[in-house]
Amino acid sequence: MQFKDVALILAGHGSTKNAESSRFTRETAHRIRERGIFGEVRSAFWKEQPSYADAIQGLGAKKVVVVPWFLANGYFTTKILQREFVDTLDVECRVTAPIGMRSEILSHFQKRAERLLAAKSWKPNQVSLLVASHGTPLHAGSRVAAVDLAEQLAKDGYRTARAVFLEEDPKIADWRVLIQEGPVVVLPHFLAGGLHGSEDVPELLGISGAGEGWYESEKGEVGYGEPLGRPEEVEEMIIELAVAKASK
Amino acid sequence: METMYEAGEMGQVCWIKNEKGWVVRHIQDQDAVGQLRSVATLDELEEVVRWDERGKYRPLRSEGNLVSGWQYDANSVTEFREGMEVIYPGLWGNAEAWKHGKLKFQIWDDVLTKQTERVRSKVSQAGDMPRRVIEENCKKRCLKAVLWAGEKPADRDAKMPMLCTGPCGMFWSCLEG
Numbered sequence: 001m002q003f004k005d006v007a008l009i010l011a012g013h014g015s016t017k018n019a020e021s022s023r024f025t026r027e028t029a030h031r032i033r034e035r036g037i038f039g040e041v042r043s044a045f046w047k048e049q050p051s052y053a054d055a056i057q058g059l060g061a062k063k064v065v066v067v068p069w070f071l072a073n074g075y076f077t078t079k080i081l082q083r084e085f086v087d088t089l090d091v092e093c094r095v096t097a098p099i100g101m102r103s104e105i106l107s108h109f110q111k112r113a114e115r116l117l118a119a120k121s122w123k124p125n126q127v128s129l130l131v132a133s134h135g136t137p138l139h140a141g142s143r144v145a146a147v148d149l150a151e152q153l154a155k156d157g158y159r160t161a162r163a164v165f166l167e168e169d170p171k172i173a174d175w176r177v178l179i180q181e182g183p184v185v186v187l188p189h190f191l192a193g194g195l196h197g198s199e200d201v202p203e204l205l206g207i208s209g210a211g212e213g214w215y216e217s218e219k220g221e222v223g224y225g226e227p228l229g230r231p232e233e234v235e236e237m238i239i240e241l242a243v244a245k246a247s248k
Numbered sequence: 249m250e251t252m253y254e255a256g257e258m259g260q261v262c263w264i265k266n267e268k269g270w271v272v273r274h275i276q277d278q279d280a281v282g283q284l285r286s287v288a289t290l291d292e293l294e295e296v297v298r299w300d301e302r303g304k305y306r307p308l309r310s311e312g313n314l315v316s317g318w319q320y321d322a323n324s325v326t327e328f329r330e331g332m333e334v335i336y337p338g339l340w341g342n343a344e345a346w347k348h349g350k351l352k353f354q355i356w357d358d359v360l361t362k363q364t365e366r367v368r369s370k371v372s373q374a375g376d377m378p379r380r381v382i383e384e385n386c387k388k389r390c391l392k393a394v395l396w397a398g399e400k401p402a403d404r405d406a407k408m409p410m411l412c413t414g415p416c417g418m419f420w421s422c423l424e425g
Contacts, residue, residue: 014307014417015307015417016307016308016417016418016421017305017307017421018305019298019299019305019307023294023298026294026334027291027294030289030290030291030294033330042333043337044338045417046417047307047416047417047421048307048309048337048417049308049309049310049336049337049338049339049416050333050337050338050339051338051413051414051416053352053354053413053414054337054338054339054341054342054413055337055338057338057341057342057345057351057352057413058333058338058339058340058341058342058344058345059341083362138364
């Protein structure tokens with residue numbers, strides 16, 4: 001299947017401080033480009049170059065499909081991207097759902113939790129699980145996605161499964177108040193490479209690293225999952241989102 | 249415009265087309281012979297442009313601190329364009345649009361309406377800070393002409409212009425301190 005008259009843009013956030021923030025977005029764009037499905041493939045960022053506006057201006061295609069490199073239908077996806085990628089006289093823009101809204105996301109989170117449990121030979125009913133997400137008073141979407149994910153994961157039989165947040169209640173920092181005893185698996189609901197998943201959340205949990213594995217914090221044993229977003233994990237999801245939109 | 253694909257300069261890089269394809273280098277390495285590190289893939293090229301010579305992250309790829317000592321060989325015009333897209337993301341397209349009189353750029357009032365109330369409030373309290381950021385950050389660090397602040401690109405036909413169409417993440421980062 002080929003869409004030579006369509007350009008694909010992976011629209012991420014990026015960072016002026018963290019070199020890793022856009023790495024996987026850019027690498028994934030290169031991987032998808034090599035497959036020759038779309039006429040052009042670009043990455044674009046809110047905080048890095050190219051900006052969303054510059055990415056559009058450089059395209060030869062008249063039809064653009066934008067896949068949000070975000071996990072939730074939150075502020076950026078529903079407000080910023082919808083505003084930045086509007087149709088012009090020259091270019092028709094279509095924005096898909098963010099990659100985090102794909103149904104496969106649940107299985108990626110389940111696999112992370114299963115790997116952590118297997119490392120200790122534990123069953124789900126021996127641990128609690130937290131989905132650590134951003135949340136923002138600007139938009140409810142971020143919270144909703146994390147809460148839904150936690151509810152889905154709860155069906156696997158954990159002692160409890162809840163969503164916790166950086167900017168909303170319940171706060172990540174209060175994890176030991178919420179889960180008063182026993183080991184806790186924490187799955188970061190952040191895309192890989194960003195500061196939140198690699199620095200902020202581990203710090204709030206009181207653990208010494210951000211790699212997938214078990215850590216001893218002052219407040220107890222924490223199993224930390226790897227943030228989502230490696231190119232090999234998201235490439236197919238992105239192509240399916242883009243192809244579905246381009247086909248309409 | 250097509251002649252720019254044969255040989256030219258943009259920012260700190262230069263290129264030339266030969267019988268094998270395109271050779272892209274830092275302008276300091278224009279005449280270097282056989283002493284440059286070969287960069288074969290776009291991911292490798294990303295690594296070259298991601299860091300400055302001290303190994304510090306370069307969030308602003310249009311800053312005049314691109315490292316030298318490498319050579320990217322492109323086998324096709326598509327590979328050449330993608331390479332330029334890695335080195336100076338979005339800027340080739342902007343330059344082409346400019347030369348065709350089609351480049352769109354923002355104006356300050358429109359920029360502000362797109363910001364959150366928090367940022368607008370900060371800007372209104374910042375006095376001439378936006379102007380100072382343009383003078384101290386944009387014009388001194390970045391190689392792009394700040395179109396949205398009234399700057400015009402140097403009129404040099406042999407060089408692809410580097411054009412800034414609106415305040416970037418680095419501008420806002422400096423403005424917010």
